[in-house]
Every structure is written in C-alpha cells, then in structure tokens.
Amino acid sequence: MKKIICIHLLNDYSGSPLVLSQSIKGLIDNGHDVDVYTNKNSEGFLTNIPGANYFYFNYSWGKSKVQTLLYFVFSQLFLFIRLLKYRNKDVVIYVNTILPFGAALAxxxxNKKVVYHIHETSIKPALFKSFLFKVVQFTASNLIYVSAYLRNNESIEGIxxxxxxxxxxxxxxxxxxxxxxQKVVTKNVLMLCSLKKYKGVDVYIQLARLLPSYSFTLVLxxxxxxxNEYLKDxxxxxxxxxxxxxxxxHSFFKEADLVLNLSLTDEWIExxxxxxLEAMSYGIPVIVPPVGGIAELVTDEFxxxxxxxxxVELISNQIDRMFTNKSFYNYLSFNARKRASDFTNENFIKRIIGVIQSN
Structure with missing residues (x-):
C-alpha cells in the first residue's frame, strides 16, 4: 500500500490542520503508512497523532512581513530537498493548503502523484496567490476542494x-x-476565530456592547x-x-446558545x-456571512x-429575536443538529482515500 506524505505549513488549532489530522487518522486506520511534515516548536491538531511518522522544519510568523517571507521561502527550500529522499519509493504527496509549494514541486x-487539499481563496497579495496557484496547476494530479464555492471560484482546467x-x-x-x-439555554453567544480584523473581531466586540443583557464569549x-496587544485600545x-x-x-460549545461567524466578506471569504459545523452538531443555531463555502452549510431561517x-444593527436585532422567540430558536436548533448529521467522518475518509487511490 502506498506511503502518504502529508505536508502542512503551520500546525495550530485552526481549521485546515484539524481537517488534515482527520485525513491522517483515517489513512492510518485504513492501513496506510503516513509521514507528516510540519513546523516544529508549535502545538496544534497535528501534534502526536498515533501511528504517524513526524518530520519537522523551521517556520513561524516573523516580527515583520519580510522576516515571515524569508522563513516561508527557506521552509519551502528545505521541503523540496528533504522530500527528494522519496524519489525511489511508491508515495503520494498530499499537500494541505496551497502554501507548501516546495513539497509539490518536489x-x-x-514524477509522483501530488494531491492538493485546497482550503483557501483569500490570499494576499494577488501576485503571491497567482504564483501559488500556478504551482498548483503545474504540479497537481488531483485537487480536493472543501466546498462547491471554492471549486467554482478556484477551478483549474485539466486537473x-x-x-x-x-x-x-x-x-x-x-x-x-x-x-x-443536558442543554439549558442561558443566552450565551460564542465566536471562535483567528486574531484578525477581517475575521470580525471588532464587530463582535461591538455586538457585546450593543447587547449588555446577553453573555458573549470570544475564543481567539x-x-x-x-x-492583549491587539485589544490595548x-x-x-x-x-x-x-x-x-x-x-x-467542547466546554465552550456546551455553554453556547448561538455561534457567530462575522468574517468581513470584502477582505476574507470563508x-x-x-x-x-461543530456548533450545529451541538444543536446551536448560527449566524454566518451570505457568501462563500460557509453559506453552503446554512439555509436561511432554517x-x-x-x-x-x-x-451590525440587523445582527443585533436577530440575536435578540432568537433569544426572545423560544419556538423560533428551538426550530433553528433542531434543524442545525439535523444538518450537521450530513457531514459524517466515515464518508469524508472514504472520499479522501478514493482520491488518493485513484489513477
């Protein structure tokens, strides 16, 4: 059975390493030998997956954009050189996100099969994004997109x-x-996101001020x-x-009654x-942007x-509506849980393995 070489640039507790960790566990459970390449000195969803073989490289955010770029370039050079050791082995190169281009070029x-798992579209500057997608076009055998939106907007002909x-x-x-x-509704609002303005952090803080009678929790x-530095003013x-x-x-979802995603769609498309999806599995209604792959998870008013x-004013009014209209809230909650049941791990792993094993 083919060895799978999985590459991810920055291991943390965000969505893309979480998804890759599920792929890795499924591949191992189905008999594949998996090597994982990710950055060292970082903890996240890719940490200590049972059965995986780990190899590390240097990469982290720098104190400036130039420093970060240098770290990035050197990490890709390292990946390219390091992965050449597989040249006489039967392997598949599984690149998670479009960033680890060095692995794809290797x-x-x-002449190995290269599978890209594409999660992102909002990459800046445009020249950098163009370069990364040209590498995808040049190297990829198969592309896995996380949503129909992404597949439609970042399609590459011939792959x-x-x-x-x-x-x-x-x-x-x-x-x-x-x-x-064990659920009891206590009117708690929750948002989990990266510490970026385009993720709607400032909007969430504003909503908390507008609705003082409700509790707001923000996990960054x-x-x-x-x-502390971001919020100092x-x-x-x-x-x-x-x-x-x-x-x-889990402790945050247990206490939450509503989950928000407030990404600014002119800067970042989810x-x-x-x-x-995690919130809906808890039967928690959600408020999301009207565009992007995230919108495919939600049927409005359902x-x-x-x-x-x-x-912001409309969101504030709708939060109040949910928490003051019990029948409406319960209707959304029931349907949220039902919708989450469509996204099973068994089907996900079956699809991933199918792509990797395809000709």
Missing part, C-alpha cells in the same frame, strides 16, 4: 477535481450528543500576549469574556467553516441566518 520533479466537505470526528459527535441531552487562536464591555487558543473547545457582518 513531487512533480520525482481532476473533487468537492469533499469537511466532517466531524466520531468522538466530537459523541460528546455533542451527550451535551445536547492566539497567545494571550498577542490578544479597545473598550470591552463586562459581558464579554475573551480566551486565548484552546486545544479542546471557504467552509468548521466551527459552524438552521441559522445569513447576514453580512457589516450590518
């Missing part, structure tokens, strides 16, 4: 492409089922020092609690939305609402 040079929606692990679902049976995928209301990066988010995050 795969092409060795076999597949839409494989992300899924929830069986362990996650089982914990959610237990929590639902960053260190507390970085959060912000006015925070007493009903808002902020947490740094978390390995286990191509899927794992936190939204399992959640689609509202542009610039319309």
């Amino acid at each position: 795969g092409k040079f060795m 076999k492409s597949h839409t494989v929606y992300n899924a929830l692990s069986e362990d996650f679902v089982s914990k959610a089922v237990i929590a639902i049976d 995928n960053s260190k507390i020092t970085e959060i 912000s006015v925070l209301s007493p009903n808002l609690i902020i947490h740094s990066a978390q390995k286990d988010v 191509t899927f939305g794992m936190t939204v 399992n959640g609402l689609k509202i542009d995050s610039k319309n």
